[in-house]
Amino acid sequence: MLVDGKWSADWQPVQKADEKGRFVRQVSGFRNWITPDGSAGPTGEGGFPAEAGRYRLYVAFICPWASRTLMARKLKGLEDIIPVTVVNPTMTDQGWSFGGYEGADEDPLFSSEYIHQIYTRADPHYTGRATVPVLWDTQRNVIVNNESADIVRMFDTAFEHMVPSDLRLYPEDLAGEIDDLNARIYDKLNNGVYKAGFASSQEAYTEADEGVFEMLDELEERLIGDFLFGDRLTETDLRTFVTLIRFDAAYHGLFKTNRRQIAAYPRLSAYMERILRLPGVIDTVNMDHITRGYYSIKALNPKRIRPTGPAHITKLLDDVRAA
Numbered sequence: 042m043l044v045d046g047k048w049s050a051d052w053q054p055v056q057k058a059d060e061k062g063r064f065v066r067q068v069s070g071f072r073n074w075i076t077p078d079g080s081a082g083p084t085g086e087g088g089f090p091a092e093a094g095r096y097r098l099y100v101a102f103i104c105p106w107a108s109r110t111l112m113a114r115k116l117k118g119l120e121d122i123i124p125v126t127v128v129n130p131t132m133t134d135q136g137w138s139f140g141g142y143e144g145a146d147e148d149p150l151f152s153s154e155y156i157h158q159i160y161t162r163a164d165p166h167y168t169g170r171a172t173v174p175v176l177w178d179t180q181r182n183v184i185v186n187n188e189s190a191d192i193v194r195m196f197d198t199a200f201e202h203m204v205p206s207d208l209r210l211y212p213e214d215l216a217g218e219i220d221d222l223n224a225r226i227y228d229k230l231n232n233g234v235y236k237a238g239f240a241s242s243q244e245a246y247t248e249a250d251e252g253v254f255e256m257l258d259e260l261e262e263r264l265i266g267d268f269l270f271g272d273r274l275t276e277t278d279l280r281t282f283v284t285l286i287r288f289d290a291a292y293h294g295l296f297k298t299n300r301r302q303i304a305a306y307p308r309l310s311a312y313m314e315r316i317l318r319l320p321g322v323i324d325t326v327n328m329d330h331i332t333r334g335y336y337s338i339k340a341l342n343p344k345r346i347r348p349t350g351p352a353h354i355t356k357l358l359d360d361v362r363a364a
């Protein structure tokens with residue numbers, strides 16, 4: 042991580058743990074919002090008006106948080122407005138790096154070697170982890186925001202006057218219910234799998250693993266319509282999808298959440314495929330980056346051997362790509 046703008050040598054890919062060995066995720070540091078007219082958003086400062094080509098999104102395909110911003114960008118038709126740069130899937134001892142791996146990019150703006158250099162460019166004294174996604178402003182040369190939840194919401198509304206869309210990922214009439222379900226899905230599922238994977242005590246693992254399967258069971262029950270809120274696709278579906286699509290291929294093995302695969306849940310499997318088949322979503326899923334990335338987390342898999350399966354995920358992706 043960065044400490045006062047300097048890369049700290051004792052950086053550990055295993056993140057912070059609390060007194061019971063539970064994994065604790067860092068809170069994001071840049072919280073400004075792009076808005077149609079540049080007025081301030083719910084947090085941070087103003088001065089970030091919607092403009093085509095002005096902002097760049099830095100992501101990793103392995104990262105579920107970055108992937109939900111990629112999904113929002115596709116589903117809201119913002120590909121021509123917000124260019125994307127993809128980092129390598131494997132963490133280095135200086136965090137996320139640019140270029141070299143198939144499907145990864147060089148940094149087109151500054152030829153940086155590492156994502157942490159983007160952070161110190163924005164704030165030479167930054168202290169914190171250099172995470173993806175990062176939304177960069179090429180005009181002011183600062184990070185607008187590095188919190189995927191915010192980025193999904195600004196993509197939902199900030200550019201609507203430029204790129205009209207029938208899709209509303211965070212509709213006002215569902216806002217309260219979406220917030221409640223998001224919070225539970227985040228804790229028990231999205232971050233729950235990480236809490237299981239990075240648990241440093243049996244107790245912490247068991248607690249996290251139980252939460253994961255309670256939530257999967259609950260969602261399986263809930264899914265009587267096409268999406269979690271009936272026939273309307275919302276950001277909650279994006280948040281759920283990014284974990285489901287990684288589950289059988291990465292979390293089930295590496296993070297030890299192996300009571301069941303998503304394949305054992307008929308409704309969740311159909312739901313995952315339904316979302317994967319929405320226009321553009323397949324382009325946000327790079328299974329090679331996902332499995333290479335997760336299985337190269339040294340603390341969990343020191344020899345970095347990547348398993349070959351699972352065949353049903355490879356087949357599903359091939360089928361959707363061929364369609």
Ligand SMILES: N[C@@H](CCC(=O)N[C@@H](CS)C(=O)NCC(=O)O)C(=O)O
Binds near residue numbers: 067107171172188190
């Ligand atoms: N709250 C952030 C979390 C993002 C996050 O944790 N990203 C991970 C990858 S999935 C990361 O970049 N980790 C690098 C690190 O912690 O040093 C968000 O949702 O945007």
